[in-house]
Amino acid sequence: MSQQPTRVAVLGGGSFGTALASIAADNGCTVRQWLRDAALVEEINRDQRNSRYLPDYAINPAVHASTDMAEVLDGAELVLVAIPSKAFREVVRQARPYLNAEQILVSTTKGIQQEGFKLMSQILEEETGFVHIGVLSGPNLASEVAQKQLTATVIASDDDLTRARVQSVLGCDYFRVYASNDRYGVELGGALKNIYAIAAGMAAALGMGENTRSMLMTRALAEMSRFAVEQGANPMTFLGLAGVGDLIVTCSSSLSRNYRVGYALGEGRTLDEAVEALGQVAEGVNTVRLVRDKAHAEGIYMPLAEGLYQVLFNDVPARQMAKMLMQGEQSSDVEFILSREDVKQARRREAQDGD
Ligand SMILES: NC(=O)C1=CN([C@@H]2O[C@H](COP(=O)(O)OP(=O)(O)OC[C@H]3O[C@@H](n4cnc5c(N)ncnc54)[C@H](OP(=O)(O)O)[C@@H]3O)[C@@H](O)[C@H]2O)C=CC1
Numbered sequence: 001m002s003q004q005p006t007r008v009a010v011l012g013g014g015s016f017g018t019a020l021a022s023i024a025a026d027n028g029c030t031v032r033q034w035l036r037d038a039a040l041v042e043e044i045n046r047d048q049r050n051s052r053y054l055p056d057y058a059i060n061p062a063v064h065a066s067t068d069m070a071e072v073l074d075g076a077e078l079v080l081v082a083i084p085s086k087a088f089r090e091v092v093r094q095a096r097p098y099l100n101a102e103q104i105l106v107s108t109t110k111g112i113q114q115e116g117f118k119l120m121s122q123i124l125e126e127e128t129g130f131v132h133i134g135v136l137s138g139p140n141l142a143s144e145v146a147q148k149q150l151t152a153t154v155i156a157s158d159d160d161l162t163r164a165r166v167q168s169v170l171g172c173d174y175f176r177v178y179a180s181n182d183r184y185g186v187e188l189g190g191a192l193k194n195i196y197a198i199a200a201g202m203a204a205a206l207g208m209g210e211n212t213r214s215m216l217m218t219r220a221l222a223e224m225s226r227f228a229v230e231q232g233a234n235p236m237t238f239l240g241l242a243g244v245g246d247l248i249v250t251c252s253s254s255l256s257r258n259y260r261v262g263y264a265l266g267e268g269r270t271l272d273e274a275v276e277a278l279g280q281v282a283e284g285v286n287t288v289r290l291v292r293d294k295a296h297a298e299g300i301y302m303p304l305a306e307g308l309y310q311v312l313f314n315d316v317p318a319r320q321m322a323k324m325l326m327q328g329e330q331s332s333d334v335e336f337i338l339s340r341e342d343v344k345q346a347r348r349r350e351a352q353d354g355d
């Protein structure tokens, strides 16, 4: 870290943005946080509380919140953007007049923009043209981070300054920051796992067992890796915290908003009711639509994403979909070892021999 405290700006006053702002302040950084909600700004500055998103959390008093983007970004060396994907570009555009190319910009958002299938760090790049750009992703339920539960995350960037600075600003005795240079893979992992967290929540509500959850998560990992390879990402990244790590936590915990939406659907609520009851963003609802459409367009085999899409948007009952999935192709376990095509050929030969 530089001799002077690093100046950090956090855009977004949700649960993760608030937890990260407080960690940076605990580490001695000068932290400003931008929110659009003036009442919440006042509460954070007066009571060191964010009653809307993290009610039981004592925010470090050194975090200064503001609705004034210019004030928040003035002199910031590191900017963390924790805004849901739907509003991400709009907020970056608001910030753009106060940004400069020396700054490090990091997205913490696990979603995809519909137009052009863009990930959030690609939006940062497009809107600014800067080089110090990264993504923070991993198994990081915000409420557990806020409770100082031992946690690890990944900073992914091909820029070594970005990786090193984020490690020093956010790393502490309960939050470990691992580094990756596969920004695309790390970011894709964070977005894709939300799809399967919805499916896992649904399976739990339907009373399905631990074998089922394990099958779902492992086949989800196969599906995510297959998709990632087709998009040019490194599948090895999916063995790390931002791949299987995040998949495990979000498919196992009712603290996950995506899991909770799935659970509500499994209990028989409609999608609108489930989203409304949540009152926050579950990125997976939008992501499943985008990924399913892309998989269709590019001929990528993604039975789980397709099945979830049919349940969410075409009213196919979840139990019926589970039955159909169990009757689908019995394919290869690990496709990097035995290809799906080899399994299919062997099955064809076996069928011919039986004739
Ligand atoms: N929560 C978690 O456990 C984790 C979340 N993430 C990712 O980080 C992203 C953001 O994190 P999180 O803090 O959880 O988000 P939340 O959903 O908790 O909060 C979103 C924040 O963005 C603000 N916002 C939404 N729309 C706009 C807009 N149009 N203009 C300005 N501000 C807006 C909200 O303001 P307002 O209250 O005024 O609507 C709120 O401050 C998520 O999309 C998620 O993928 C990553 C790891 C963990």
Ligand SMILES: O=C(CO)COP(=O)(O)O
Binding pocket: 110, 138, 139, 140, 141, 142, 194, 197, 246, 249, 250, 255, 256, 257, 258, 259, 281, 282, 283
């Ligand atoms: O990404 C997360 C944990 O790593 C948070 O997941 P949800 O958005 O489903 O709450």
